[in-house]
Amino acid sequence: MEISVRKVAQVIVMGRELDRAEGELRAFIDRLNEDEAADLVALFWIGRGSFDAEDWAEAVETARAEATVPTADYLLGSPHFSDHLEAGCDAMGIDITDEEDGLM
Numbered sequence: 001m002e003i004s005v006r007k008v009a010q011v012i013v014m015g016r017e018l019d020r021a022e023g024e025l026r027a028f029i030d031r032l033n034e035d036e037a038a039d040l041v042a043l044f045w046i047g048r049g050s051f052d053a054e055d056w057a058e059a060v061e062t063a064r065a066e067a068t069v070p071t072a073d074y075l076l077g078s079p080h081f082s083d084h085l086e087a088g089c090d091a092m093g094i095d096i097t098d099e100e101d102g103l104m
Helices: 005-016 018-030 036-046 055-063 071-076 082-092 097-103
Strands: none
Touching: 005 018, 005 036, 005 071, 005 082, 018 071, 036 055, 036 071, 036 082, 055 082, 055 097
């Protein structure tokens, strides 16, 4: 993955506080580079069940190819995007607990 576990955890934590931190979250996501944004969307899709963990490379390539709106708009437009990101991490075997705890 091109995106760090810490950045994914940051998006998840901020997403849970969306009513207080939407502007900060949008700015954080907007600062991600193209590879990081594609990884974040791919994790979201895996967590949502659109792709399986084994299809990681395909999910990332699809995220790059279909990036027609800003990543923040896309993710924040989906209910429960934080839950989907967390489920995507679980499916990929990525433990974000320590990173989340460090951000709280």
